[in-house]
Amino acid sequence: MTVGSGAVPLGRPYAWLWSSSALSNLADGVLKVALPLVALRFTDSPTLIAGLGVALSLPWLLFSLPAGALADRWDRRRSMLWANVVRGGVVVALGTAFAVGAGNLWMLYAAAVIIGSTETLYDTSAQSILPQLVPTAGLDRANGRLQAAELTTNQFIGPPLGGLLAASGAALSFATPAGLWLVAVGALWMVRGNFRIERTGSPVTLREDIAEGLRFLWSNPVLRVLAAMTGAFNLATSAAFAVFVLYAVGPASVLHLEGAAYGALLASTAAGAVVGALFAGQAVARIGRSASLLIAICTGALFVGAPAVTSNVWLVGGVFVLGGLGMAFWNVVTVTLRQRIAPARLLGRVNSGYRLLAWGTMPIGAALGGLIGEAWGLRAVFAIMAVLTLCLLVGLIWVTDRHIAEAEEAAEQAAS
Template sequence: MTKRDPVARRPLGASYWKLWSSSGLSNLADGVFSVALPLVAITYTQSPILIAGVSLALRLPWLIFALQAGALADRMDRRTLMVVANTTRALALVTLAVAALMGLGSIWLIYVVGLAIGFAETIYDTSAQSIMPQIVGRDQLSRANGRLYAVELTANQFVGPPLGGFLVAAGAAIAFTVPAGMWLAAVGVLLLIRGSFKVQREGEKTTIRADIAEGLRFLLGHRILRTLAIMTGIFNLASSASFAVFVLYAVGPESAMGLNEPAFGVLLTASAIGSLLGSLVAERIEDWVGRSRSLMIGTVGGAIMLGVPAFTTDVWLIGIGFFLGGVTVVLWNVVVVSLRQRITPDRLLGRVNSGYRLIAWGTMPLGAALGGLVGEWLGLTWVFGLSAVLSLSLLAFMYILTDRAMDAAEQDAVP
């Protein structure tokens, strides 16, 4: 792999650090919300299928709206889209908080709000990944993405989950109001970033449909990007299956692990600690062992994380597995996201990101549904074991993802 040019070490700039701060607040809200929602949901039902439906509602928008979100990110100001998306997510959570105070909460209302938040998330995440090359130079992307992952994962997985567990113990209304306020605070910081983040378009006006088709042609016609999207989609299917039902395996006096809500949140911080470490060392590992070996390490580590609950209920062993998975999955993400940003023309980046996520994230609702069905029919340990096997099968794709092939793709890229 080509070594980084020394110019990549120049300062990332004030706009980057405002984006970094806003992302930290937004992801802290995500972390609280991601734990609070299933913990509140299990107060309404103990059915694995209905609990898996919460993850299905959150991820289904990636399957049906991702392409449109990408087209919007290439047509409109990306920062404005992020502001609108976070405001929408905050208002949706306020709705749940009010319902909880009035005694009107239900699993069905959680599904509706989950869908609304999921649609907003498709717009926010697509715009957030697409705006990065407008904030920093392409030669700085690995470092910028690594630092961004550090704050996102610290907030989303280290601070957010235990905070979410404690807030649920204090009451559902509080657990939903706090992350809503965090999303609004993130909006305030985004508004401090100066400049326009609308991509200049040349030529005749086109339709949304034509824009989507152009982005898909680029993605599906690029062997490296296509392979990475498929691999990520398979892993996300496996991980969604596992984590959609893990709350039933871990929480409650009759569960396999017997944890309470705060302890569950603390357990999830094991992967957060690993993720934070991974985000800080990812660029160094990428330079040291190369991109191809980095992706192999990410694949094996992810399988360990998903599979360890199939063999033990020991909280320490599961925590170690989550820690290893956190390190390696973030290593994978930094390598893949930075490569995709480098080899995709900026005018197509929103659409390519959304098309990639349609493949990579569109499998999540299917994984959540499969996790619920397998857990209902065969038991929860089968979900974890099968997910690990599916993750390991991704090593079969590595003959395509050589360092030479990825270097060539980067060199042939058109800005």
């Protein structure tokens, strides 16, 4: 089987999907910054401000599995359309409330929960619809371009735009993402066709649907090991970056950075990730999936471990660029593998189960980072997490190019 995406045309429907995704992620980037900035008008409590981030992300732990089951039951395009309509409607209502002077902190919390919940359905459906739009040989390139657009809009353009809009007024900071989601709905509307997976057999409950997806994920050695490896890597990065601000910012820190320089340093990771996402398809075609994952692990170890051995901010920034590039390689390879290996009727549930395992470790990692930092110092956090990341190399024993090819061949035979 040819791994590379070559010059396989991605098609006009993919272009509309790409445009819709870019607009949706720009709205996300604006809102994630605007919400806490607007909340500062009502409270200066660190707990209450941080709680908005929890309200946005907690639905991934609570609703990701049902969202995956629904993505396999419903038309995936329609699910994405309704998710954006709901998100846009919520922020329109929020902006209206603030425009007439009726807004408050608890409205921000309610909006964050609803937006985070609909995001689980949108993102799961978006990853699951791609194999229905793009030829299998083009999935690497399609995923890479989508990820590059998401990173650029969500991390580069969205946050500063959100800060600028929040300074101009709460109503405008909410009207803008609402308008972006509305335009995203229009772009996705141009993707024509039926994207509901036909189901056979007797009707089953949502719980049985979820269990079937989890069984498939657990029974497939390649996907199972990759989910565990991703969870471990996310634990390591969450631990390191839960305390990195203490290492980097302020006169008492090691790097002695101010806020703007700290933001630029973190942006170097996103810059590397954008480059990596654009070239991941070519890298996979040249060196294979397993070698691409090897690069991601090694650059990931440097990424979390560099602050343990150097206080040179330029060197740290360079390593962060490499770390972002490696993470993009990892994401493109693993997302594409799920799309190729999981049956179409199970893809939503496999995606959501994988994400639950991969992302569920992040709060644990953040807590570990704090505990280790308190006990042994900040450099110990970075060193320990670098060692943990290098331990992921063991997983490549089960994720070789041969094992990947066998899993893909088995999936093709089961589908035929």
